[in-house]
Amino acid sequence: MSEFDASQSAARMRDAESSLTGLRERFTVPEDTVYMDGNSLGVHGEDAREALQRALDQWRDLGIEGWTDADPPWFDYGERLGDRLADAVGAKPAECVAANSTTVNIHALVGTFLDAADGTDVVVNELDFPTDHYAIRSQLRVRGLDPDDHLVVVGSEDGRTIETDAIADAVTDDTAMVFMPSVLYRSGQLFDVAAITDIAHDHDAFAGFDLAHSVGVVDHDLHFDGVDFAVWCSYKYLNAGPGAIGGLYVHEDHFDLPPALAGWWGNADDSQFDLDPEFRPADGAAAFQIGTVPVFAAAPLFGTLDVVEAAGIDRLRERSAALTRYLVSLVDERLPECAVGTPREAERRGGHVAVEHPDADRVSRALRDRGVVVDYRPPNVVRVAPSPYFVGFEDVWLAVDELRDVLDTGALEAYGDDGETVT
Numbered sequence: 407m408s409e410f411d412a413s414q415s416a417a418r419m420r421d422a423e424s425s426l427t428g429l430r431e432r433f434t435v436p437e438d439t440v441y442m443d444g445n446s447l448g449v450h451g452e453d454a455r456e457a458l459q460r461a462l463d464q465w466r467d468l469g470i471e472g473w474t475d476a477d478p479p480w481f482d483y484g485e486r487l488g489d490r491l492a493d494a495v496g497a498k499p500a501e502c503v504a505a506n507s508t509t510v511n512i513h514a515l516v517g518t519f520l521d522a523a524d525g526t527d528v529v530v531n532e533l534d535f536p537t538d539h540y541a542i543r544s545q546l547r548v549r550g551l552d553p554d555d556h557l558v559v560v561g562s563e564d565g566r567t568i569e570t571d572a573i574a575d576a577v578t579d580d581t582a583m584v585f586m587p588s589v590l591y592r593s594g595q596l597f598d599v600a601a602i603t604d605i606a607h608d609h610d611a612f613a614g615f616d617l618a619h620s621v622g623v624v625d626h627d628l629h630f631d632g633v634d635f636a637v638w639c640s641y642k643y644l645n646a647g648p649g650a651i652g653g654l655y656v657h658e659d660h661f662d663l664p665p666a667l668a669g670w671w672g673n674a675d676d677s678q679f680d681l682d683p684e685f686r687p688a689d690g691a692a693a694f695q696i697g698t699v700p701v702f703a704a705a706p707l708f709g710t711l712d713v714v715e716a717a718g719i720d721r722l723r724e725r726s727a728a729l730t731r732y733l734v735s736l737v738d739e740r741l742p743e744c745a746v747g748t749p750r751e752a753e754r755r756g757g758h759v760a761v762e763h764p765d766a767d768r769v770s771r772a773l774r775d776r777g778v779v780v781d782y783r784p785p786n787v788v789r790v791a792p793s794p795y796f797v798g799f800e801d802v803w804l805a806v807d808e809l810r811d812v813l814d815t816g817a818l819e820a821y822g823d824d825g826e827t828v829t
């Protein structure tokens with residue numbers, strides 16, 4: 407007999423006991439929804455809105471003077487946000503900057519580190535988010551390196567996860583860098599960042615990470631782990647809004663590397679407006695900015711970082727792990743038709759859970775139509791992300807209960823295979 411209590415009242419009780427319960431009041435979840443998609447797009451929050459409104463008002467009141475006279479000055483948004491992001495990813499302030507987008511930052515940093523590396527191969531994995539491979543392949547290509555020969559793709563044994571040992575087997579003295587996600591976008595596996603970094607360094611290669619699915623929900627230690635570089639976005643768990651600015655980290659040992667994608671926003675501040683044809687890099691990670699900071703795509707992050715700092719990344723991680731553990735237990739207990747595609751050990755699990763079902767596409771559409779916002783990732787995954795910022799245990803219970811109902815009532819019959827509703 408399992409001791410797990412799968413009742414709605416038990417979920418409600420856990421919400422009442424949670425130390426972070428007040429957090430969700432700072433966010434507005436779309437009406438009548440159980441929002442389990444915070445790993446795709448976080449929700450609107452009062453803190454983000456106020457920060458964005460402040461930037462808009464300062465544009466109205468100051469015009470061009472806002473670059474220097476706004477509070478904070480638009481001119482150094484990237485550095486100021488970077489200083490604050492450093493805490494969330496375990497870095498020194500000068501090692502982080504808010505800039506560009508994830509994809510652009512992959513281009514910028516993979517290019518930079520390829521130029522600095524002795525080796526020529528980039529080790530990635532077959533379950534990566536595709537944009538990472540597109541960017542890396544093009545960075546290899548512009549250096550005259552055929553991606554078919556120099557992109558080394560580590561395979562998965564189970565289609566869900568990547569073993570650290572398999573990465574170790576793929577790294578050789580020809581490796582320029584290992585570039586891995588912190589969390590796989592489909593299964594939610596959390597990688598061992600420190601171990602992978604050590605593997606790369608044992609072969610004099612660099613270690614870079616895509617933190618898109620962990621920033622704001624996993625407590626990283628990038629500097630301590632010796633990670634060489636990392637990139638991320640702020641529209642997922644950081645809740646800074648659609649199209650919000652990306653971020654990057656470069657270890658201080660590499661501050662002397664010339665950026666592969668140089669631009670005037672990465673120039674040293676004191677000479678940026680000299681408009682000198684020669685690029686003079688700013689100190690630290692700030693040198694990897696490229697063009698003008700997108701002020702309105704960055705401003706909301708000032709507000710949402712207030713929330714991260716108030717809650718504390720450790721406590722957010724703790725709550726996230728408790729929510730995903732609860733979700734896994736409920737799936738085990740109430741959804742025998744479904745499998746859990748996410749590692750069960752907390753230290754190998756990011757912020758979301760892959761609930762596998764042969765009809766995952768139709769299940770996802772049925773859930774969305776019932777107000778449970780999840781997303782489908784082919785071939786068989788319903789991705790469920792109980793963001794610790796605004797999702798409670800009862801929400802998780804409601805999502806699983808709705809899924810139980812979808813399967814019990816034949817609701818799937820209303821959904822065709824072509825993305826259309828049949829009835």
Ligand SMILES: Cc1ncc(COP(=O)(O)O)c(C=O)c1O
Pocket residue numbers: 507508509510535537538587591616618619639652
């Ligand atoms: C793991 C991962 N990397 C990269 C990206 C692409 O980011 P962007 O479109 O902001 O460049 C995404 C988008 O969801 C992602 O999930």
